[in-house]
């Protein structure tokens with residue numbers, strides 16, 4: 132289907148979704164979040180897709196939820212519509228890996244969207260922030276929870292309370308992003324990372340994602356046990372035999388997702 136606020140391209144097993152509202156610095160409105168949720172669902176169902184990439188433009192990943200759209204809403208509107216709740220679940224429940232490619236502003240809902248992805252690669256131009264406090268509200272897409280887990284209480288609290296932006300270098304130092312690359316090389320680096328993931332066993336990739344995410348939801352001992360069971364379960368796959376056999380034979384593994 133043709134989308135109006137995003138673009139979607141599937142190439143070489145990677146689904147690249149770009150937020151595309153350049154006049155509003157990719158501010159997330161209802162239409163865009165619905166299209167994004169649909170695109171993620173479609174990529175999840177598309178057997179050709181083995182990894183997703185979510186990107187914005189050079190100037191902005193996304194400058195937040197659309198303040199102009201939100202400013203018209205009442206409590207009853209946002210409560211009964213469950214503003215963005217359903218759309219956010221599409222990303223949260225996706226079992227394929229999603230990489231966020233962040234250049235420019237990733238603010239408010241934009242920062243939260245990037246944090247919902249599995250990891251963030253940032254351009255040296257990236258700026259992260261949770262400036263909802265300046266609008267008289269609090270973050271609503273998980274920012275107080277996820278940013279705190281990424282960067283710790285002190286930095287998260289400062290960013291949420293003052294609205295201060297964090298540059299790419301500070302974001303890498305604080306563990307918010309996996310690495311920073313020159314803006315001109317951002318998409319090349321992200322697509323190379325995505326490509327590497329597509330070459331692995333999709334079963335093992337899914338298990339890694341599930342296990343790392345588990346660490347946010349459970350105690351250490353339960354998480355370690357869950358990981359051990361997943362590791363053991365991998366021995367029921369052909370890909371485990373292929374991967375280890377290929378290592379022993381000194382050849383490239385040919386994974387078949389079986």
Ligand code: DAK
Pocket residue numbers: 154155156158159194195196197198199209213214215216236238239240241262263266269270271272
């Ligand atoms: N919403 C709507 N339009 C935006 C926007 C936004 N968040 N950010 C930028 N724009 C628009 C500007 O209005 C401007 O449009 P025109 O005036 O040209 O029509 C255009 O994009 C270019 O922006 P600027 O002229 O301001 O560009 P600058 O380079 O001077 O400044 C900036 C860039 C990013 C520093 C500035 O635009 C800015 O401060 N933007 C707002 C950032 C912000 O406050 N973001 C947080 C929004 S609140 C929830 C889920 C999510 C949320 C809440 C609830 N539930 C599930 C319940 C999330 C809330 C938020 O994200």
